[in-house]
Amino acid sequence: MKDCKQFTGDFDTLKAEFPTLWRKVSSGADLVYLDSAATSQKPDCVLQAMDEYYRLSNANIHRGIHTLAEEATAAYENARKRIAAFIGAASSKEVVFTRNATEAINLIAYSWGRKNLNAGDIVVLSEMEHHANLVPWQILAEERDIRLEFIPVTAEGLLDMESYQEILALEPKLVSFTHMSNVLGTINPAKEIISQAKAAGAVTLLDAAQSLPHFPVDVADLDADFLAFSGHKMCGPTGVGVLYGREALLRDMPPFLGGGDMIRKVYLRSFVSNELPYKFEAGTGAIAEVIGLGAAVDFLSGIGMDNVDAHGREITQYAMQVLDELPWLHILGPGADKRGGVVAFTLDGVHPHDVAQILDWDGVAVRAGHHCAMPLHERFSVPATTRASFYIYNSHNDVDVLVESLRKVKKMLG
Ligand code: 7TS
Numbered sequence: 001m002k003d004c005k006q007f008t009g010d011f012d013t014l015k016a017e018f019p020t021l022w023r024k025v026s027s028g029a030d031l032v033y034l035d036s037a038a039t040s041q042k043p044d045c046v047l048q049a050m051d052e053y054y055r056l057s058n059a060n061i062h063r064g065i066h067t068l069a070e071e072a073t074a075a076y077e078n079a080r081k082r083i084a085a086f087i088g089a090a091s092s093k094e095v096v097f098t099r100n101a102t103e104a105i106n107l108i109a110y111s112w113g114r115k116n117l118n119a120g121d122i123v124v125l126s127e128m129e130h131h132a133n134l135v136p137w138q139i140l141a142e143e144r145d146i147r148l149e150f151i152p153v154t155a156e157g158l159l160d161m162e163s164y165q166e167i168l169a170l171e172p173k174l175v176s177f178t179h180m181s182n183v184l185g186t187i188n189p190a191k192e193i194i195s196q197a198k199a200a201g202a203v204t205l206l207d208a209a210q211s212l213p214h215f216p217v218d219v220a221d222l223d224a225d226f227l228a229f230s231g232h233k234m235c236g237p238t239g240v241g242v243l244y245g246r247e248a249l250l251r252d253m254p255p256f257l258g259g260g261d262m263i264r265k266v267y268l269r270s271f272v273s274n275e276l277p278y279k280f281e282a283g284t285g286a287i288a289e290v291i292g293l294g295a296a297v298d299f300l301s302g303i304g305m306d307n308v309d310a311h312g313r314e315i316t317q318y319a320m321q322v323l324d325e326l327p328w329l330h331i332l333g334p335g336a337d338k339r340g341g342v343v344a345f346t347l348d349g350v351h352p353h354d355v356a357q358i359l360d361w362d363g364v365a366v367r368a369g370h371h372c373a374m375p376l377h378e379r380f381s382v383p384a385t386t387r388a389s390f391y392i393y394n395s396h397n398d399v400d401v402l403v404e405s406l407r408k409v410k411k412m413l414g
Contacts, residue, residue, distance in 0.1 A: 004045035004298040009307030015393040017043040029363030032398045037182050037210060037342050037389035038367050039232045042296075046235055049295035050288040060284055062261060076287055079294025080277075086297045087227065088218035089244055093276040096243040096250070097285055101209040102132040104228035104243035105176070107280060108205055109136035111253045112226075113174075116203075119145040122172035124202070126151040126159055126188075127379050128181045131372040133207045137176070151177065153379055157184040157333035164193070168200040175202045179211035183373045183385065184333030185316070185342035187211065191222050198223065203249070209233060213300075213391070214340050215309035219244050231289065235392075236296035240289035243280070250276050257282035308392055312341040315390045319343055319399045326403070328410055332380055341390035344371070347406070350413045352386040358412065359386075362405040 007014070015021050018041045023031050033041060053075060059068035061076050077092070084092040098104040113136075117123070123137050127150050141148050149167045152160040159177075168175075175197035180187050190211075194204045205226040208217050213234035219227055227244040231237060245253075255262050255273055259282035265272040273279045300308060317336040320343060323329055328348040333339055347355055352368035359366055367387045370377045377383060388402055 001044055001048055004043070004049065004295040005302050007299055007302040009303045011311050011392060017045065018393050019044060021393055025360060025363045027361045027363065029361065032364045032401045034388040034390065034394065034398060034402060035365045035367050036233070036391035037387065039238065040213060040235050040391050041393065042237065043235055043299055045299060046237070046292050046295045050237060050292040053288050053291045061287055072287060075291050079290050082294050082297050083242060086301060087212070087244055088220045090220065091247060094244055094247050094250065096245065096277040096280040097290055098241045098243050099239060099286070100241035101207060101228040101230040104241050105132050105205065105207065106136045107243055107256045108226055109140050111256045112249065113140045115254055117144055117146050117173055121146045122149055122170050124149050124151065124167055124172045124175040126177045127153040128159070128184060128186065128373065128376050129178055130182055130207065130209070131374070133176055133178060134375065153376065157186050158338065159188055164196070168196060171200060172202045174205065176205035176207070178207040179217070180214070180340045181333070182210050182342060183344045183371050183376055183387065185339030186334055187338060187340050194223055210340065210342070214312050216305040225249055231293040231296065234296055235299055236293035237289045239286045240293050247276065255279055255282070259283045303392065311392055312390060315394055315396070315399065316341045316343065318396055319388065319390065322399060322403050326406065328414055329406065332385060342387060344385040344387040346382055346385055347410065348414060350409060352384045354413055355386045355409050358409045359405050362401065362408070364402050364405050
């Protein structure tokens with residue numbers, strides 16, 4: 001079996017590395033996996049990295065001085081370094097492991113939010129946020145009486161940048177938004193949004209759950225204060241995500257969860273916090289998963305994120321082109337040049353759940369529903385959509401199978 005560092009951008013052979021992609025579904029059809037926006041499949045080398053940790057070096061980290069504990073700690077901290085380099089962080093102290101992007105955003109709301117936001121303060125979100133970047137702020141708004149403002153979404157599915165300027169004039173404390181919509185596929189102009197927020201005196205949080213798996217994301221270039229993502233959407237395992245935070249800001253924030261590892265000293269009635277990033281990592285972490293995410297980052301770096309991006313753009317363009325030819329299918333969001341590998345649509349006269357069910361008979365895995373973005377669906381006056389999403393292992397043939405199966409759905413139910 002190959003090491004995760006050995007792969008290149010040869011997309012014709014990449015599928016071979018993903019064991020799940022070679023199975024059949026219960027109907028007997030070959031699997032065509034078009035649900036990577038929910039979670040990506042995992043290559044053998046990532047599974048192997050986690051398996052190796054459990055088989056050879058299983059031990060708790062940061063505390064033992066025996067061989068296994070030292071090996072496990074080194075593997076864990078080494079992964080942190082590679083992940084920090086992957087996102088362009090100045091130091092691995094700025095990389096905090098969480099369970100997922102959701103927990104990373106909640107960490108900011110609980111820790112930074114409770115320290116820095118008071119009654120009347122404004123937090124800016126957008127109408128295209130995943131619930132993970134809505135509900136934590138709604139909870140805080142209720143508790144602290146802060147005000148939420150939303151950047152509207154245009155009919156084309158883009159952020160309304162003129163309205164954004166008007167909102168910035170209100171001098172918000174925080175601007176928190178998604179880099180790429182998990183429904184519209186829209187890639188937002190993050191650098192511009194961040195620099196304008198900064199000029200208005202706001203701190204910024206970028207939800208990179210959908211963007212980081214697909215194209216190069218560099219926190220230094222973006223000048224983001226905070227950035228959140230999940231390992232499982234980028235060839236890594238579930239159970240591990242990352243909060244990137246600018247060191248000076250993280251240093252100033254109180255801990256999120258209390259317990260072992262996040263302390264330097266504990267007395268009966270008080271404690272002294274540990275240094276960064278451990279201050280925010282209470283309890284035993286997801287050791288195997290962090291090692292797995294390190295391997296996933298090696299895998300993607302080997303292929304090259306520019307190549308990953310180019311492949312994603314090419315397949316999305318093809319999918320948009322062939323889906324556009326179906327007059328009874330309506331795609332939400334902008335043209336292919338402004339979106340990542342996500343295409344959500346409605347079919348005249350057919351409920352998205354029925355679409356997904358029939359596609360599954362043909363082996364095509366898509367997601368149907370509101371995709372944890374109910375306000376966005378409301379914005380477009382649709383209760384639900386069917387969503388196909390693409391990743392490095394998908395090909396034109398997968399898109400062709402999708403289209404054939406959609407024609408069948410239309411014939412049966414439309
Ligand atoms: N932000 C965005 C933009 C997302 O798409 C998701 C997950 C999250 C945050 C939360 O990620 P988690 O790993 O913490 O759950 N999006 C989806 C999806 O579109 N289908 O399933 C999960």
